[in-house]
Amino acid sequence: MVDDTLYITPHETALAVVATSMKKARLRLHILIVDSIMGGVLFSAGGMLYVMCEAEDAGLIDRGCRGIVSLFQGAVYALGLFFVIETGMDLFNSNVLFFTVGVLRGAVSVVDLVISWTVSFWINLASTIFVVYVICYLGGILKNPQYVEGTLRIAKRKIQATFMETFVRAIAGNFCVCLATYMQMMVKPPHVKFLMLFFPIFTFVAMGFTHVVADMFLVPCGIFNHCGYGFGRYFWKIMLPGALGSIVGGVFFSVMIPWLLHIVVIEQDMKKLNLPAYEEKDEQPMLNMDSRVVRVxxxxxxxxxxxxxxxxxxxxxxxxxxxxxxxxxxxxxxxxxxxxxxxxxxxxxxxxxxxxxxxxxxxxxxxxxxxxxxxxxxxxxxxxxxxxxxxxxxxxxxxxxxxxxxxxxxxxxxxxxxxxxxxxxxxxxSTGLMRALTRVRTKARGDIENAVCGSPEGGVLKGKIR
Structure with missing residues (x-):
């Protein structure tokens, strides 16, 4: 265990993910809707800066310096996720992390998972499109010739990828987003949180991976500027593979790192090594934010x-x-x-x-x-x-x-x-499966005890069985 109270271990972070899923599962429906609305609005900040880099740096793109522009876009996109995390709002991609680990741990139900994913996904979409159309398009920003050209390039680049390419890119994209969300939970100072989530987001944006909620801002910008296709094609060709890939990437990260390596393996070792138990508590249970676990x-x-x-x-x-x-x-x-x-x-x-x-x-x-x-x-x-x-x-x-x-x-x-x-x-x-297996084990142990009770070694064997 670390002594510095500003940082927590990976095991404590995994338990904080479980506690966060429990918090989110307790949200009332109208609170979840409001959180998802504001999550889409705040996350749009990264999309705005991404479009700005594409539009204002057209000269670099024309000179063949596309890579420099991609680095700029990767550097600014982390701000949107930082705003969402610091205010405790709901984003579909990060909810994949929280509820997957929560279900595996047995802290929340599959119904909680389905409700959270469904509500946050569609409300994120609606609020993001609202920001694109009302704030950016009706506000005149996207009507600027430079921005029109930039949004068209983005929309055409997105539609050129095949269904499978978008799916695979979304797997890698949400793996990075879940990594960023998980790493920032290990620290408490806000500026360090930003650094912890900056590098995974920088990586996936600069490499051109797909983020389904990010595309909810980028693609409609091009659609409103008449990029050559509409929302129907966007839903089928870009959103569907992006959502499926985000679920696969997020679930893979959640199963392999927080749940398996940082909960199951560590707790098994604690029992095998007969380590003393320790207590932990949620430092901010009254806030709608990621749980911060501290030792007692x-x-x-x-x-x-x-x-x-x-x-x-x-x-x-x-x-x-x-x-x-x-x-x-x-x-x-x-x-x-x-x-x-x-x-x-x-x-x-x-x-x-x-x-x-x-x-x-x-x-x-x-x-x-x-x-x-x-x-x-x-x-x-x-x-x-x-x-x-x-x-x-x-x-x-x-x-x-x-x-x-x-x-x-x-x-x-x-x-x-x-x-x-x-x-x-x-x-x-799951708790149900755990109960069933435990009953079978208990019954088998009782049968063995009954079988050996009559033997001279019965007492010794019974002690070993226990």
Missing amino acids: DHQSKDAARMSADRFDSGSLSGSEKEYEEKTTGLKTYTSATCGAAARARSVSASKVGVRRVIRSPKGVFPVAGMGPPLRKERTIASAYTGVGESGESGEKARDEDEDLENQDDKQDGDELVEDNPCDAEQCRM
Whole structure:
């Protein structure tokens, strides 16, 4: 783990991607629409500068210096994505990253993925075309002769590529965009974020790869200036292969790097090496932005527990309790490593009418201030077992935790959630599949135990099985 709080590790970044998908899945539909509208508007800034370089540097193109113009265009296009990320808006291409990792982790559902991708894609398109026509065309900028010539060159260059060429270019383009989005999450200072996303965007634009949302600005500019084809051909020849390629490239990046290498592999090694568990929390749960994951040290946890003890014992004054409830919405940050004691306090607090601890989704990290976890979020397998929670004593402690959790749910009138004893070590992709495989494994272990119980070595074998 790194000590500098301005930077996080790749593993923490991958977990931040999961938390971001959970945030986006909780958005109400009208908020998602507004976010997507503003995402298309802000991302259009890169397209405007791209067209400006094409139009104003026509002399370089005529002299055969096309490469220099491409470098200029690559250097300015990152501004659009930077605006989107810093304001927390929704863009289709980056949502491919967030929701792919979220679904693989089990933090969000496939339905959440489909809704987010569909809404963000079409709303990005509508808002971008609005900017092209109202701001740039009716505003007179695209009617300038230099801009007319530049937009026509761009539109004709786009339509000359075959369906397969556009598809392959879109794979490479969104791989770079997801890389940029992922890398900027590793840092916190805004200027460093810009540098982290600048180089992947610079690469894909200068090389001429395809970005489906970028084409939503560039191609309509040429269509409004009568480039020789209309929106029907654009949808079939450019947008469709661009969207498919963006999904393939984004999913490939999401599966290989954040999920497989930075979550599954690292958590497997943590268990094999018996490394101590650590807690993490979302630093900005109240904002509609990429999650920034920070570590919770033992001193902070001890202070939180002391605060919880004071809360339960009634030593806090009325104003202090009111402040603590309003500012955090919970008494302490808990996870699977907190054990039965923290949940016992929550049960006792709920009995006397005090607001109980809001349990965080298992296997991710405590998400503070976001309200009670949803049903699907409470079924995520715990990845951090911690030291001293193996064997019969560990199973007994987990059983006690489950009983306390069920009692807490009954008192609040919540629907009981089926226990999920899944193990991230088995690398399963969905909670349902993980449950099914776990049941098969548990049944097989029970059959073996029953078979060996009658033998003299039964006790030893049973211990090994466990």
